[in-house]
Amino acid sequence: MSETSLKRAIVLLSGGLDSATTLVMATAEGYECHCLSFDYGQRHITEIQYAEVLAKQYDATHRTVRIDIGQFGGSALTDNSIDIPERAEEDGEEGGIPVTYVPARNTIFLSYALGYAEVLEAHDIYIGVNAVDYSGYPDCRPEFISAFETMANLATRIGVEGQAVKIHTPLIDLRKSEIIQAGIELGLDYAQTVSCYQLDTTGRACGRCDSCRIRRAGFVDAGVIDPTRYV
Amino acid sequence: MSETSLKRAIVLLSGGLDSATTLVMATAEGYECHCLSFDYGQRHITEIQYAEVLAKQYDATHRTVRIDIGQFGGSALTDNSIDIPERAEEDGEEGGIPVTYVPARNTIFLSYALGYAEVLEAHDIYIGVNAVDYSGYPDCRPEFISAFETMANLATRIGVEGQAVKIHTPLIDLRKSEIIQAGIELGLDYAQTVSCYQLDTTGRACGRCDSCRIRRAGFVDAGVIDPTRYV
Numbered sequence: 006m007s008e009t010s011l012k013r014a015i016v017l018l019s020g021g022l023d024s025a026t027t028l029v030m031a032t033a034e035g036y037e038c039h040c041l042s043f044d045y046g047q048r049h050i051t052e053i054q055y056a057e058v059l060a061k062q063y064d065a066t067h068r069t070v071r072i073d074i075g076q077f078g079g080s081a082l083t084d085n086s087i088d089i090p091e092r093a094e095e096d097g098e099e100g101g102i103p104v105t106y107v108p109a110r111n112t113i114f115l116s117y118a119l120g121y122a123e124v125l126e127a128h129d130i131y132i133g134v135n136a137v138d139y140s141g142y143p144d145c146r147p148e149f150i151s152a153f154e155t156m157a158n159l160a161t162r163i164g165v166e167g168q169a170v171k172i173h174t175p176l177i178d179l180r181k182s183e184i185i186q187a188g189i190e191l192g193l194d195y196a197q198t199v200s201c202y203q204l205d206t207t208g209r210a211c212g213r214c215d216s217c218r219i220r221r222a223g224f225v226d227a228g229v230i231d232p233t234r235y236v
Numbered sequence: 237m238s239e240t241s242l243k244r245a246i247v248l249l250s251g252g253l254d255s256a257t258t259l260v261m262a263t264a265e266g267y268e269c270h271c272l273s274f275d276y277g278q279r280h281i282t283e284i285q286y287a288e289v290l291a292k293q294y295d296a297t298h299r300t301v302r303i304d305i306g307q308f309g310g311s312a313l314t315d316n317s318i319d320i321p322e323r324a325e326e327d328g329e330e331g332g333i334p335v336t337y338v339p340a341r342n343t344i345f346l347s348y349a350l351g352y353a354e355v356l357e358a359h360d361i362y363i364g365v366n367a368v369d370y371s372g373y374p375d376c377r378p379e380f381i382s383a384f385e386t387m388a389n390l391a392t393r394i395g396v397e398g399q400a401v402k403i404h405t406p407l408i409d410l411r412k413s414e415i416i417q418a419g420i421e422l423g424l425d426y427a428q429t430v431s432c433y434q435l436d437t438t439g440r441a442c443g444r445c446d447s448c449r450i451r452r453a454g455f456v457d458a459g460v461i462d463p464t465r466y467v
Contacts, residue, residue, distance in 0.1 A: 068307065070303075070304045070307070071302070071304060072301075072303065072304070073301045073302060073303070073348075074348075074351055076299065076301070077351055077352050077355045107351075108350075108351040108352075108354035108355055108392065108393070109347055109348075109350040109351030109354060109391060109392060110351070111391070112347045112350055112351070112387070112388070112391045112392075113344070113347040113348060113351060116340055116343045116344040116347040117304075117305075117340075117344060119339075119340040119343055120305055120308055120338075120339040120340030120341070120343070120344060121308050121339075123339035123340060124308045124339055143390065143391060143392060143393060144390075144391045144392070146390070148390050149387065149390040149391050152383070152386050152387035152390045152391075153387050153391075155383050155386070155387070156343070156380065156383035156384050156386070156387045157343070159374065159375075159377070159379050159380040159383050160340060160342070160343045160374055160375045160380050160383075160384075161339065161340060161343075161374055161375070162339070162374060
């Protein structure tokens with residue numbers, strides 16, 4: 006396929022396991038991928054370096070957008086005064102919204118992706134949200150994505166001119182183990198991804214935060230060796 | 237009314253005529269106002285200083301959020317390689333979307349407002365969009381606002397917990413002259429607002445860009461002296 010015939014897609018790429026798998030899937034579907042990472046004052050900023058390396062490996066462009074969510078406070082991921090919980094049951098009420106939830110994060114990320122899509126005349130946006138393991142985050146649910154897509158088509162030049170904007174969520178119904186299996190089938194090396202909310206200075210994962218626990222269990226369920234370096 | 241009994245609102249405040257009127261309206265409706273301005277690499281950055289002064293005058297808090305829309309390009313307002321048109325008919329096709337349109341701007345602005353609303357536990361967001369004079373901008377239409385509100389209530393903790401998020405657009409159906417009349421009735425001094433897309437170094441408006449022309453005509457239609465200093 007010649008370069009000019011490729012369809013363009015915007016891929017939200019954090020450097021984590023889910024978004025890396027999403028990039029590999031979008032690439033496999035034949036898109037020319039343009040990746041966006043966000044520096045929003047998160048504690049786990051190292052993941053952006055992983056994102057940059059991954060994008061390069063998959064012949065995708067990569068931009069990092071600095072955003073000011075941190076100045077608002079309100080999340081354990083951007084506010085150092087809130088402890089990161091080590092087990093889900095410490096994280097507020099059962100079935101409630103975790104303290105690691107960042108207010109309106111996916112709304113803000115997708116809004117930037119939408120603006121970038123307009124400029125590049127791309128109609129496809131990929132985001133690695135997952136409703137199974139992160140059911141406590143309201144902005145990871147299919148009904149949120151669907152409402153965003155409807156809004157996006159009313160908000161923009163590309164939507165108004167009848168070339169619909171599509172928000173792709175290839176992971177939304179997959180279990181973590183299924184995501185890992187899909188990525189491995191497409192040749193993704195998960196050593197190049199990072200999940201931990203609080204990596205140490207040598208790049209080792211804590212192994213105890215929610216994100217580490219879900220990742221570890223996913224590799225066990227998938228029957229695959231977890232290449233992560235843990236403390 | 238005691239301070240603790242005030243309901244909180246987030247007000248998007250650019251320092252322009254429309255958003256200043258919106259702030260005054262929200263204040264008159266009894267809200268404790270928390271204003272957000274955006275520094276997005278726009279040419280008319282001076283307006284943020286006007287926003288700061290206005291917020292202070294109305295006992296509102298004020299934050300400026302730096303956002304990276306400019307790095308995407310694609311608009312005459314953020315891209316110096318695109319000329320600002322002096323008459324609407326130069327601005328692309330008749331009835332089309334103006335080159336001064338910034339991709340996904342209101343979507344991004346409202347997304348930040350939504351995140352800030354969550355942190356402050358505010359359920360009300362004010363935005364001074366207007367569908368009459370700016371009908372070429374897709375993200376100024378009532379159907380866009382309505383779709384954003386639906387999405388916002390699915391995206392957030394405050395929405396999910398049943399306390400609906402409301403996007404207020406008090407200007408949406410008003411002509412410019414009606415906006416000016418409403419602001420004057422509420423005591424707003426329009427010398428404290430700025431509309432021009434390309435103010436000169438002494439703060440004088442060009443008088444020729446679309447925004448100046450609409451402002452001037454609005455004051456004429458309202459039968460009110462325009463306090464703006466023009467070149």
